[in-house]
Amino acid sequence: MRTNTAIAARHPPHKGFLVGALLLALTLIIAIVAARPGGDTGTSANQARAVDRATTAPGTIAAPAAAGLTARQDFFDFGTISMAAGKVSHRFWFRNDAAAPLLVKRIYTSCMCTTATLVKAMRIVGSYGMAGHGPMPDVNESFAPGEAAYVDVVFDPAAHGPAGLGHTERVVSIETDARQRLQLAFVANVRP
């Protein structure tokens, strides 16, 4: 009895009503605010998910690459080659398939046994090897829309000695200022 009276004294009826009304108003405001963007949030979340799917879908990743630097052939098989017979080479053609000019920034190979020499408009631009193996200049060659060039890729099957026998895979990367990377790969079966 004494406790009840004390509580009643600290919380007079009119104050309790005010708190109740405030709580009700707050609940209503929250309900209205939550209901309105509720629909919007659902839609934009779906849109965000759709965009996410679109950017991570393999098809859309390949699309911008195809619109830029494109290789006539991005894979070559040397077949069985002999270490004793020395270096082998293959010419990879590529072109700018975009409507705007692009800049080839860098060319590098995946291993020191492989070099790539860029030839553009009958001019040898430079020879490029593995990144991190000595100083290597940037390419910085501009390609007009439709302009083609090639890299002569040279592979030395003897570069690794006996450790280099068997199936070998190497990649030449051509990077543009649009952060596109064209990869040209080759394989060889190295025999003594």
Ligand SMILES: [Cu+2]
């Ligand atoms: Cu190598």
